[in-house]
Amino acid sequence: MNQVLQELATILEQRKEESADKSYVASLYAKGLDSILKKIGEEATETVMAAKDGNKEKIVYETADLWFHSMVMLAHQGLGPDDVLRELQRRFGLSGLEEKASRGK
Numbered sequence: 074m075n076q077v078l079q080e081l082a083t084i085l086e087q088r089k090e091e092s093a094d095k096s097y098v099a100s101l102y103a104k105g106l107d108s109i110l111k112k113i114g115e116e117a118t119e120t121v122m123a124a125k126d127g128n129k130e131k132i133v134y135e136t137a138d139l140w141f142h143s144m145v146m147l148a149h150q151g152l153g154p155d156d157v158l159r160e161l162q163r164r165f166g167l168s169g170l171e172e173k174a175s176r177g178k
């Protein structure tokens with residue numbers, strides 16, 4: 074799995090033991106699932122607006138916010154990035170893309 078995602082996932086697990094006034098992630102857990110989902114909705118909207126503007130720097134920044142809050146949601150639900158990557162890898166295999174990529178097509 075991607076090392077950055079793995080390291081972030083480890084921090085997100087550790088934040089489950091942290092107090093809400095010391096950590097943004099712990100404060101999101103304390104507010105509960107609906108607040109985490111609200112942040113995902115906001116960040117998704119900001120990502121869409123950045124893409125419509127065509128500002129590459131802003132697109133990357135907002136997508137990072139969206140991925141980050143999605144990872145907080147996964148951690149809250151007892152999941153992690155490896156679960157999503159496994160699903161993407163499964164689809165990759167199913168579509169035959171893996172074989173085509175290895176043949177350079």
Ligand SMILES: N=c1c2ncn([C@@H]3O[C@H](COP(=O)(O)OP(=O)(O)OP(=O)(O)O)[C@@H](O)[C@H]3O)c2ncn1[C@@H]1O[C@H](COP(=O)(O)O)[C@@H](O)[C@H]1O
Pocket residue numbers: 081084088095096097098099115137138141
């Ligand atoms: N990657 C991130 C990250 N990306 C975005 N954010 C926060 O997500 C929020 C984004 O919300 P907005 O863009 O709406 O900005 P805002 O108006 O300040 O936010 P709100 O007041 O509306 O909640 C900001 O407060 C950012 O600081 C993040 N906060 C933390 N991390 C990672 O999570 C780790 C743990 O963070 P803490 O729990 O704060 O220690 C850190 O080490 C970082 O690696």
